[in-house]
Structures are given as C-alpha cells and as structure tokens.
Amino acid sequence: MEPIFLKDIEKIVNSELTSKIKKTSILFDELLIETDENELLNVIQFLKSNNKLKFRQLTDIAGVDYPEDEKRFKLIYLLLSHENNLRLKVQINFEVAKKIPTLTKIFPSANWMEREVFDMYGIEFIDHPDLRRILTDYNFEGFPLRKDFPLTGFNEVRYSEKEKKVIYEPVKLEQNYRNFDFESPWEGTKYIKEIKENNNDKKK
Numbered sequence: 001m002e003p004i005f006l007k008d009i010e011k012i013v014n015s016e017l018t019s020k021i022k023k024t025s026i027l028f029d030e031l032l033i034e035t036d037e038n039e040l041l042n043v044i045q046f047l048k049s050n051n052k053l054k055f056r057q058l059t060d061i062a063g064v065d066y067p068e069d070e071k072r073f074k075l076i077y078l079l080l081s082h083e084n085n086l087r088l089k090v091q092i093n094f095e096v097a098k099k100i101p102t103l104t105k106i107f108p109s110a111n112w113m114e115r116e117v118f119d120m121y122g123i124e125f126i127d128h129p130d131l132r133r134i135l136t137d138y139n140f141e142g143f144p145l146r147k148d149f150p151l152t153g154f155n156e157v158r159y160s161e162k163e164k165k166v167i168y169e170p171v172k173l174e175q176n177y178r179n180f181d182f183e184s185p186w187e188g189t190k191y192i193k194e195i196k197e198n199n200n201d202k203k204k
Contacts, residue, residue, distance in 0.1 A: 022035060041101050101127065102127050
C-alpha cells in the first residue's frame with residue numbers, strides 16, 4: 001500500500017466533503033477540518049469509513065470556552081489512523097443553546113468523553129445513551145471549565161458530625177483566608193525573613 005500524506009488527505013476531504021466542511025488547514029503536522037454541528041456526523045463517518053483515510057479511533061474530545069464570542073463554545077475531535085500513522089482534528093463552533101449530535105453510534109468510546117464535556121461545560125449531546133455527570137457529583141452546581149465559573153465554586157461538601165451525613169453548604173471565605181502576601185517570591189515572604197533573622201541573632 002502506498003503511503004498517504006496529510007496533503008493527500010486534505011485533497012480527498014475537500015473533494016468528497018465540499019458542501020459539508022467550512023475549511024481545512026495543516027498546522028504543526030496535523031490536519032484541521034472545520035465544519036458545523038449539522039454536518040459533524042457525516043464528516044466523522046466519512047473519515048472513519050473511507051478506505052484510504054481509515055481514521056478509526058477517536059482519541060479525545062476537547063472543549064474550549066470563549067465567553068465573549070457569539071459562538072461561545074468550540075469542540076475539537078481528535079482522530080487517529082493507525083494504518084496511515086496520522087492524526088487530524090475536526091472542529092465545530094456553536095452557541096450556548098445548541099445541542100450537539102452524539103458520536104456514540106460511530107465511536108462507542110465517545111460515551112464517556114461526551115459525558116465529561118457535559119460535566120465540565122454543560123454542552124448537551126442529542127441521543128446520548130447516558131448523559132449524566134461523570135467527574136463531579138450529581139448535586140454539583142455549575143460547570144467548572146466555563147470561564148465564568150468562580151474559582152471557589154458555589155457549594156462546599158463536608159461531613160456533618162451533628163447530622164451524621166454529608167451536607168452541602170454555600171462557600172464561605174473566612175476573613176483570615178483573605179489576607180494575601182504580596183511580597184516578591186524571589187525575595188522571600190516577610191515571615192520567613194523574620195525567622196531567618198531570629199535564628200541568626202540566636203547564633204550570635
């Protein structure tokens with residue numbers, strides 16, 4: 001079998017999927033295919049089933065959040081062809097309200113990947129067989145990888161000795177946690193300097 005290169009794949013994709021993709025580009029030895037959520041399944045199915053391309057493994061689904069953009073979310077599907085020893089990425093951009101078709105019927109491994117995307121970003125997948133949280137607990141509020149999610153979260157979980165069960169409470173930052181040390185890390189913090197000075201005085 002003759003080796004196939006990224007340029008060859010790009011030509012095949014642009015020839016066969018002309019109306020289903022927005023554009024293609026090769027960057028850092030990887031082919032990027034941009035499409036939309038309506039054509040996503042057609043593009044992925046073609047890349048997997050085409051006898052020359054053979055992108056038969058979905059390695060990951062990565063999400064990105066751009067709160068200032070009208071199309072806030074970006075999903076990037078990473079595909080691998082073992083036969084050709086090549087990788088490519090399929091990218092879609094979409095608004096918050098959009099629901100994305102699941103890839104589980106093409107790649108069963110997409111099940112947990114899509115659950116993770118749902119858990120972290122709140123992106124919903126149409127016809128997913130088991131769309132529920134996978135990393136956080138079921139009572140978790142919000143979506144941690146959205147840029148507007150607070151660093152402290154909304155609730156904290158702890159075991160209550162009084163109630164003898166795990167309870168959820170709004171996050172409260174005590175005042176002693178709000179005192180920040182603005183000393184340069186290169187010079188050392190103030191209290192470390194004082195300890196060193198005291199030790200030197202004792203040696204004298």
